[in-house]
Amino acid sequence: MAESPDPVIRVRGLVSRFGTQLIHDGLDMQVAAGEIFAIVGGSGTGKSVLMRTILGLRRPEAGTVEVYGRNIGALPRSELGSFVQSFGVTFQNGALISSLTVAENVQLPLREYRGVRGTALEEHSALCLAMVGLPPQSAGKYPAQLSGGMIKRAALARALALEPKLLFLDKPTAGLDPISAAAFDELLLYLHARLGLTVVMITHDLDTLFRTCDRIGVILDGAMLCGTPSGLAANPQPWIQAYFHGPRARAAAGEGHG
Amino acid sequence: MPRHPPTDEPGVSSLALEGGGGAWRLVLGGDWSARELGPLRVLIDALPPTLPGAVTCDWSAAESPGIGPTWALLNHLARACASPLSVQHLNPPRHIAFLEDLRAGGGTAPHPAEAGGAGRPVERLGRWVLAQSEQTRLFAEFLGRIITVLGRAVLHPRALRVPSLTRHLYETGVTAIPIVSLIAFLISVIVAYLGAQQLRLFGADIFVVDLIAISVLREMGVLLTAIIVAGRSGSAFAAEIGVMRLNEETDALQAMGMDPIELLVVPRVLALILALPLLTVIADAMGIAGGGLLAHFQLHIPWPQFIGRLHAAIAPTTFWAGLIKAPVFAALIGLVGTYRGMRVRDSARELGRLTTLAVVQSIFLVIFADALFAILYVRLDF
Ligand SMILES: Nc1ncnc2c1ncn2[C@@H]1O[C@H](COP(=O)(O)OP(=O)(O)OP(=O)(O)O)[C@@H](O)[C@H]1O
Numbered sequence A: 001m002a003e004s005p006d007p008v009i010r011v012r013g014l015v016s017r018f019g020t021q022l023i024h025d026g027l028d029m030q031v032a033a034g035e036i037f038a039i040v041g042g043s044g045t046g047k048s049v050l051m052r053t054i055l056g057l058r059r060p061e062a063g064t065v066e067v068y069g070r071n072i073g074a075l076p077r078s079e080l081g082s083f084v085q086s087f088g089v090t091f092q093n094g095a096l097i098s099s100l101t102v103a104e105n106v107q108l109p110l111r112e113y114r115g116v117r118g119t120a121l122e123e124h125s126a127l128c129l130a131m132v133g134l135p136p137q138s139a140g141k142y143p144a145q146l147s148g149g150m151i152k153r154a155a156l157a158r159a160l161a162l163e164p165k166l167l168f169l170d171k172p173t174a175g176l177d178p179i180s181a182a183a184f185d186e187l188l189l190y191l192h193a194r195l196g197l198t199v200v201m202i203t204h205d206l207d208t209l210f211r212t213c214d215r216i217g218v219i220l221d222g223a224m225l226c227g228t229p230s231g232l233a234a235n236p237q238p239w240i241q242a243y244f245h246g247p248r249a250r251a252a253a254g255e256g257h258g
Numbered sequence B: 001m002p003r004h005p006p007t008d009e010p011g012v013s014s015l016a017l018e019g020g021g022g023a024w025r026l027v028l029g030g031d032w033s034a035r036e037l038g039p040l041r042v043l044i045d046a047l048p049p050t051l052p053g054a055v056t057c058d059w060s061a062a063e064s065p066g067i068g069p070t071w072a073l074l075n076h077l078a079r080a081c082a083s084p085l086s087v088q089h090l091n092p093p094r095h096i097a098f099l100e101d102l103r104a105g106g107g108t109a110p111h112p113a114e115a116g117g118a119g120r121p122v123e124r125l126g127r128w129v130l131a132q133s134e135q136t137r138l139f140a141e142f143l144g145r146i147i148t149v150l151g152r153a154v155l156h157p158r159a160l161r162v163p164s165l166t167r168h169l170y171e172t173g174v175t176a177i178p179i180v181s182l183i184a185f186l187i188s189v190i191v192a193y194l195g196a197q198q199l200r201l202f203g204a205d206i207f208v209v210d211l212i213a214i215s216v217l218r219e220m221g222v223l224l225t226a227i228i229v230a231g232r233s234g235s236a237f238a239a240e241i242g243v244m245r246l247n248e249e250t251d252a253l254q255a256m257g258m259d260p261i262e263l264l265v266v267p268r269v270l271a272l273i274l275a276l277p278l279l280t281v282i283a284d285a286m287g288i289a290g291g292g293l294l295a296h297f298q299l300h301i302p303w304p305q306f307i308g309r310l311h312a313a314i315a316p317t318t319f320w321a322g323l324i325k326a327p328v329f330a331a332l333i334g335l336v337g338t339y340r341g342m343r344v345r346d347s348a349r350e351l352g353r354l355t356t357l358a359v360v361q362s363i364f365l366v367i368f369a370d371a372l373f374a375i376l377y378v379r380l381d382f
């Protein structure tokens, strides 16, 4: 595993526990600047919990989480708020505010943190929606009036509103049709190249993995095994073998390496 | 890539316009990052609304230009300049081509204003009437579905969902006993105390017993209980069912062939209809006890005399006149709460609005029904 000298995210010896249930047991993880890093693992292995821990939404039972060299667990609540502003996040279920329109959802962080008002807000939210490829008519819609794919895009638009350098995506392509999912991959690569983002993404979508990711971290028995997609595919560990060489994996892998 | 620099102090953002006539020069300086969007926007808006001729933007001195500020400047230039070709960029940030592509794609089309507006009075009245009749129709449909379930329950008692019914009986009834007892006790102490002050003027202290017995049994016991239950359980019904609506849980039940009315609404309403009379009896007892204690310690009326007077004051119907109202009030509270819950759609705000409405309407309906009962009782001489 390559030791990057100055990683954006460095997790060391993370232990997460719910009651007697041990989720992470000494998990290590590093993400370098400008990388697209994917977290994979079976359902319930603690991918979302790991993301919440990195975001400071959950204090770990043991271990340290450093983002841009600062220990998230040791930051006081007041500083944590202004620090996590520099991250963009989308949650597994979208988590758009249901009583605000799409445009208002995107404007919310700007209004709160940038003191932008009036037409400037309108212009900036239109930019964010255009960046993620949402039609302008969707700006006035409420989340309940959107399709699943549009919700994912609107959540991404909100995550991009503050121009983060670091983007967290929880299952961004889950529930999308293959064509929309592929379009999302392209969108992500495009934004990644244009905006110089570092992306941490939770996904089970093998096509997305092979198309977009530089490195993959697999959560196995509470620890993380990292590697490049092709490097991991060659790993003899049974779960990884089943994951990368199961019936659903072959087509995706064949294309990605072709 | 640099580390996150929270304490790095870049220069103050600036935007200077030089030249004139047909050749303008915009010099950008200082911090042009996304963090400065607010202040930069003020600078951009201060530029002249039109810039005829050629414009050159010099980005050389702008530090880490962000997308938002760049976008704002591009938009302003697009409005101010005759043609996009007249704008030249010196040392532009690398995302500028991306943003210009987006502009070309019509990314800034304004989104339509929200529909609605006041309208003229007659029109508003018409809309209001239509909305009300729609509400009435929906409520009638809701009632009809409940009656269908009850009808089904006669043939198949399983439709009554006894486990669910007992849970709600516990939550709406048993857990409400402490607060209902306390409030009934205190209010009747207060009424007895104030009543005694007045009656003492006439030397008629003993009639405090009549005052307490009749007011608690006929009115206060049941009314107070109903209002407390409307606040506790009416809101809980609306919120519980409303959240299930938001999570599409009711849709899931329906898709599995189960009737949300049977599973969610009927057990709650029936539980309340059973619980409220029982709570009323407890409130009656606590109210009489409160009055009795006050009469004993404040007015020094001995217990035997109090009990004797109580017997004389209470007609056979007094107790029932109060208790009969309880199931009616319970039905009103339960129906309004569950109905409002089932109407929740789309958003968290809607949930809050309808929960509030459920409590307000059920309290209003309870008091309105109480007034009707009062008139009815007078007519019937009950
Ligand atoms: N608030 C909580 N209380 C108790 N246990 C929890 C809580 N949140 C998560 N867990 C447990 O932690 C484990 C990991 O959950 P997590 O949501 O991280 O799974 P995941 O890896 O994201 O799975 P999926 O791929 O299905 O989203 C699960 O076993 C879950 O039951």
Ligand SMILES: [Mg+2]
Pocket: A047, A048, A049, A092, A170
């Ligand atoms: Mg998850």
